[in-house]
Amino acid sequence: MSFLEPIWLWLLAAAPVLLAGYIAAQRRRSRYAVRFATLPMLERLAPARPGWRRHLPAAALLTALVALALAVARPVAEVTVPRERATVVVALDTSESMRAEDVEPSRIEVAKEAATRFVEGLPQRFNVGLVAFSGTASVEAAPSTDHREAIDRIAELRLDQSTAIGDAVTTSLQSIADLDDRAADDPPPARIVLLSDGANTSGVPLGQAAEAAAEAGVPVSTIAYGTPEGRIELGGRSTPVPVDAESLEDLARDTGGGFHTAQSDAELRQVYEDLESSIGWTVEEREITTLVVGAAMAALVAAGLGSLIWFARLP
Template sequence: MSWLSPERLWLLLGLAALIAGYVVVQRRRSRFAVRFTNLRLLDRVAPKRAGWRRHVPATLFLAMLGLLIVGFARPQAEVEVPRERATVLVAVDVSRSMLADDVAPDRLSAAKDAALEFVGELPAQFNVGLVGFAGSASVVVPPVTDRDAVNAGIGRLAEGSSGPAGTAIGDAIATSLDSIRTLAGDQSPPARVVVLSDGANTAGRDPSAAARLAGELGVPVDAISFGTAAGVIEGGQSVPVDGQTLQAVAEATGGNYFEAGSVDELRAAYADIGSLIGFEKEVQDVSARFIGAGLVFALLAALASMFWFARLP
């Protein structure tokens, strides 16, 4: 937290002096009470002493002063605010290994369902594009705000629909970046690539080279490794998930890496990515928080004093 007027925090020394003075006065009152040695008579004169309750209004009042002083110093903090615009490219692996049924009904079907939910929850003004990749990558839907077009594109994703066999993660990233650059301009919105795959790169260009390009363009790549070690496709071929390439790409571009071994974990990963994409952090004046809390403490101090002592503090 930073402060626009930090010199005003010196007023807290005055508050500290008030607290010290209050403690001194209360101790002095206690000594005077002890001098009245006839306790039975004291009970008759003042049978209902306030005890701890008499300190509540004062404590609330002092807390109010502290909060108002902090607010007066105009504190600033990072606050998440909704983005007005952004471009998101979703790249989905459609290689043969995505037909493994270790995630019901199979990896690709589950990935498509989760992608539909993810796209549906993005702000309507965001441009969303779709890339499918296997041994090569292709743009299924260029970045648009038309969600029906994106949803239809997700529905068309099928095993082997993007080139020869293999997993071309580098091509998927490069193709996504090309789509983003079609919207290039001085006022181009922030962009992000989301890649979902179940394996390491086996075809196309080097993913590290694509990651370097993403870094140069300032486009983070979020990566989801989807599947389990028990993946098997038709014919009994084992296709265990391998997320090392995806993790390296995410780390190199400042994105986030997720491992999802179930539909619920995949949805959670997409939800986390959605919160990152949909909001940005800004430094804002948050003095109203402290002033508002101070006013609440002032009200509580007044209520406590009126309820217990029939007067305002």
């Protein structure tokens, strides 16, 4: 927490002074009561002692004074707020290796379901697009606020041969650049979320694609999905299709994005939820004077009610 007018923080010096005065007053009161009355007499006059409750109104009052002193200094805190605009392109691997059933019922079916939930959870004002890639990459849904189009296209994805991860990145970048508001003076932030289970086997080299994304200022967050034991039937033979996490990690690092791994349905859902939180929200510094004043008022009310209920008087 920081303050716009920290000079007023000197008012906090009154808090320890008041606390010391309260403690001194309580000690004098105890000595006076014992001096002029015997203990049995005190018990008959006040059989129900308030105990620790007698200090609560004073504590609440002191808390209110501290909060008011902080409010005068106009506190500023980092708060998480929803982004007003952003562009997110979901790039999904539709290569044959996504048929692997090391994740039930298959990698592609779980990936579709998780990507659908991810798109549904993004703020409505976000532009969301879909790029599918196997031997080549294609824009299945251009980025727009019509999230239903992207969701419908996810359900219709079909598998093909090869894996062109570099093409997926460059195609996603082009779809972002084609947006009208991307050419504005203040374009919305953009992010590519790419899920794959294999290495780049065709198309644009990954290094070239990463360089283009970094130059455009568009981070690529990658998800390496599947297990090392994945296999598919290809040409009548069982062919291993292990996950190539290294290349995806390099792509994320070189573009300023995040790298994630997932080997199950639950892990993939969690990855998308984490991405949704990081993309859909941003941290900003905002003045919270009103919030602090509200806390001070609540403390004052608590002090007054506690004193009236327990002692039939105001503090």
